[in-house]
Amino acid sequence: MQKRAIPVEFEELKSSGTLPSPAGVGIKILEITRTDEFSADDMGQAIMSDSSLTGRILELANSADRAGQEPITTVSAAIMRLGATTVRNLALAFSVISERDDGSCKAFNYPLYWSGSLARAVAAKSLAQHVPGVSSEEGYVAGLLAEVGVLALATVHSEPYAKVLLETRGQPMSVVLAAENATFDIDHATICYCMMLDWGLPESFASAVESFNLDRLSSKEAAELDSLSDLLRFADAISSAMLFTATTPPRRINEVGEQIEMLQQVLEYSDADLDRLLGQISGEWSRWGERLDISTCDVSFSSIREAIARGREAFKKEVELQTGGAIRCESVVADTIVTTTDAVEDARGLGSERIKVLAVDDDPVALRLLVATLRKQGFDVTFAKNGSEAMRISMREGPDIIVADQEMPEMSGLELTRALRRSKRGSSMYIVLLTGARAEDLLVTAFESGVDDFIQKPFDANFLLARLRAGMRIVGLQRRIEEDRRTILRQLADKNNFNRRLKMLSLTDLLTEVPNRRHAMERVESEWKSANRRGTQFAVVMVDIDHFKAVNDTHGHDVGDRVLKSTAQVMSSTLRGEDQVARLGGEEFLIIARGAVLEEARVLAERVRIVVEENIVEADGYRGSVTVSLGVAAFDQGFTGVSEMMKAADDAVYQAKNLGRNQVRGARESSSCADEPHKRRLSA
């Protein structure tokens, strides 16, 4: 077996520890089968330790393609019939699926990936009988894992890969591969190949899958179906057709249509034969989907045929428009990866909108039936075996509907309901109790405790679903109400926020970002009232920058603005928390000192004078400091009102100016120049 060297880039991906990989039994199987001479018995034992895995393998071994053979019921019989290697590969593939989760790559549609992979697997399984040397199980495994390299990139490099996917959306696959190489030095075809080898799949298998990834939907002149990669190509076309949506681009539909036509030729099938084949594939797809908890949809092939016809017509027109009819169509597109888009999701309720149901019963038989019934209806089901487990899950996952058995040891359904109703999260859940025959005594208490509905055990599936429809309606309404409530709250918050900002703006001086005159006067008024009513003290300090006009005239208004700003800031940072500085206008500021009598306010004013004098302002080639003249007036000086107090402070500023500036004056202090303040003001 000749193998290529594994590129170092793959080893790096692998060492991230987040590559999609088999889990649990899968790992054990990998270990057991590491060498070529592994024991089929040991592997059989390992598989049997997982009952769901066993069931899946038996189902596949007994499936319709092998009709006419005796049904087999044991893993060892399956190994006998299919061969140890095939069983091993199946077990690995199933265990990779069971590990899946919706990863974090935003541009990657995980549910769609699995839906498409499963459809491809089922199609490959059906077509395998026409390919010499490929068993249907091999086809199944190959189909399922054919795009695992894409999944690997989405998982390991979720963010950069989202970017790659978005940038190459709708582009031919060759562009996607090139972009992957440019970003990660490796592409998904190579990763696929390496992962297959890593899991011990044969080299021929790995390279067939790789060549499918490199050369998907290549329009060969002569169609043939004689290798595993041909098989994958046709299976992929069928899978894509089953996932067509209104948004699938015509070009893509055209390619798929060509492939399906080719397939029909190769198989020499009539339209009716083809319909039968596709119908069978679609049926198996939904059956396996249910089994593996992968979403599928009901497909009518007459509608696919119509879609293909319409798509090809549209595509022809597009081409004619673009080139006058002389274009060769680009062959390969990564539509299954991104562009078949969310329309599918909407139609089938994939993704987040599925209604979440929590099933609770201590009786394992009843619980299993309940879960199966609910899952069959497409609910997203979790389950719990007792009340306290249900409580934990409810708080963690917030199910929309809870169906709980009433009679459970320790915590009954009713107690669970009461507990849930006490929590905010549990208050909006729709709770249905499953009760025994003698539930009448319970009715009143139960409804009072917040139970929404009752169903008698043993339950009838149709009846249960009819009752749940009522619940779904309520869940829908609640979701809408919750959404409306959020919108309203958001709008309200926006509005409040806006109003607050408006108010703040109206009270703030835009240049210095300290409160403006209006704010300052409101504050003085309120301090005055409070002082009169409660006997508290306060003082005002009027501040005027000395020779400010000269700064403006000499250095320009920009420098002047910087001086104002810087002075406001330095004053503000000098004050105690309850004191406030405001800009009254021009170069004039007011400090309101709460609780201060005249002497204390003078001390404060002196401190301000010093910090301003020491504050160096640098702006546009200017470097210097300014000084201020300050006038102090305090409530304890017995003014008759706010305006008298303000005027006194103003007068004190004039005195300070007259006395040589850069100093503090208290109101009503005697001064030789106090009688002619107006003259001096002009020279400030």
Added chain:
Amino acid sequence: MNTSGDSGGPAAHNHSPENGGGEILDAKALDVLRELGGGDAEFLSEIVELFLAEALTRVNEMHAGLEGLEKDRVLQAAHALKSSSAHVGAVEFSRCCAELESHCRSSEQSEDLILTGRRAVAMYAEVQVALKAVLGAI
């Protein structure tokens, strides 16, 4: 899942060979399970196996409770068996458990309780045989 009983009386028991060969099981209930499994036999066998495992413990409990005349113990077992056996179509056995449950709840003499209890334990043996036959036929 219409297991909740329109089978009438013992005379109405189904004799279809598909049900594992005993009249102790209601074939309709088993069909419902097959249908729920989407025509997939594994689901039916999973449910039956779950039941057999669960029921064995419960029947042992019931037996011990009858020996020691512990009404509560018998009651718990009968209650649980009543509902889960109905799911796998053991209608007659389910009915017997229901009867036993009501004997346990009544305050009267326990002779009927003992008789019904023994009948239930004996009947379970038949249920078990019939269900294993169902499993074997899958």
